Amino acid sequence: MKHEIKKIARIVDEIVTHFLYSLESPRFELTYSEEEDVFVLAFTFHGVQLTPDAIARLRKKLRGDRQPELEDYYWQLMGET
Numbered sequence: 001m002k003h004e005i006k007k008i009a010r011i012v013d014e015i016v017t018h019f020l021y022s023l024e025s026p027r028f029e030l031t032y033s034e035e036e037d038v039f040v041l042a043f044t045f046h047g048v049q050l051t052p053d054a055i056a057r058l059r060k061k062l063r064g065d066r067q068p069e070l071e072d073y074y075w076q077l078m079g080e081t
Helices: 002-022 052-062 068-077
Strands: 027-036 039-044
Touching: 002 027, 002 039
Parallel strands: none
Antiparallel strands: 027 039
């Protein structure tokens, strides 16, 4: 469970950083819940105008396939074990 929480924290960090740097969104809300074996994150960024093309690109980035063989290596690069 601890490892899952760290993954969630990294995901939140990446998404928030993307919007704060790329889109300079001054205000956002985050809702987190755990439902059965699924973690649900819902982000609301206020004052952000995205074109349909920008939304499609963001979806493509977020829906990448998992690569379990790289996960342990990635955590080592991030200084985690």
